[in-house]
Amino acid sequence: MKITRIETIQLADTPFVLYVRVHTDEGLIGTGDTFMSAEGIAGYIHGRAAPKLLGKDPGQIQRHWTALYDGDAARFGGQGIEVRAISAIDVALWDILGQSVGRPIYELLGGRSRDRLPIYNTCGGPAYGRPPYEAHGRPGPLEDLYTWNTAAEDLAEDLLSEGITAMKIWPFDDIGLRNQGLTISAEELEQGLEPVKRIRRAVGSRMRIMIEGHGFWRLPAAVKIARALEEYDVEWVEDLLLAHDIGAIASLHAQTRVPVLASEYLVTRHQFLPLLEQRAADIIMLDPTWTGGITEAHKIGALADTFGLPVTMHDCTGPFTLLAGVHLALAAPNATYQETVRAYIRTWYQDVVPHSVTIEDGAILPPTAPGIGTSLLPDVLTRRDATVVTSTL
Ligand SMILES: [Mg+2]
Known part of the structure; x- marks a missing residue:
């Protein structure tokens, strides 16, 4: 051929x-x-x-x-x-x-390590991540970004009603952008904690909560945010810091009890290795179509496994990235979650592919079609x- x-x-x-x-x-x-x-x-x-x-x-x-x-x-x-x-x-x-x-790709990677792949919902809306930015967070169908900013408890209940038991939000982003990531006051910390508190008050521990930071913070403020989240049993803090300074991530990790996740911003084994060697993170996130494809992501997953760490797959980008992550995470012995954006899967992904993933009770079922599983x-x-x-x- x-x-x-x-x-x-x-x-x-x-x-x-x-x-x-x-x-x-x-x-x-x-x-x-x-x-x-x-x-x-x-x-x-x-x-x-x-x-x-x-x-x-x-x-x-x-x-x-x-x-x-x-x-x-x-x-x-x-x-x-x-x-x-x-x-x-x-x-x-x-x-x-x-x-x-x-054969589906996961079979070529050694076969399934699990029969169902747990997901969490990244709570953006259909317009999130693409212009015009003014459209982000307005009310409307599947506008999860709007809902967690206004009534996070309603969104948590809605996701639970679908069987989704984990959700990711980014309640400190606006503050980080306003303050250039340099400082955060007690009042601003309270403002950022508000949706987390609402979710915990409404649904208790039935919902896992991931906090995304999008790399908007510098170390001192990041430490304050992580420590403020400690009493709310969050699943992880993700990329409060950009990932080019592994020492800063290690310092954050040393100063908080909240699990630290890093990072979709790292590419290839060469950038993940120092993160692992310095024991700077608890959970390894990778994006298969940023980090070097399935070939490289499979190796990074194995490298994380060598250091005894779980790996989780990023997708807030496109349907083939999502499916690449699904195949990798089904095969990897140490994969925990596949990130999903329900607002994407049910809107614009359907405009470009006939089918992306089948989700039942908060987990993706293994695709059965040969190859990536869609076109x-x-x-x-x-x-x-x-x-x-x-x-x-
Ligand atoms: Mg992220």
């Missing part, structure tokens, strides 16, 4: 997402996606990656990964758009491999807001 064509597809509707399709001479099409700086990633794919891949066997996945990473990414810090491009291509190649042998709907490529770029053999 040979790679004959590589397409990138960007939709104005969700402009940060880049879909990548890899075509073969046997008619199989593998698909992946990645997120942020989509134009730059497409530029790298058509300018550098496609010339190296066209005409090659799509099944030699590690060989292609190494050629692209060693040849390009590692020469520019081993991160950035090159690694996101490699990630999306890698997912597409695993999709082709799975289709070619008639782009054909009309996506002819949408008026689509920018499609093609490289051919």
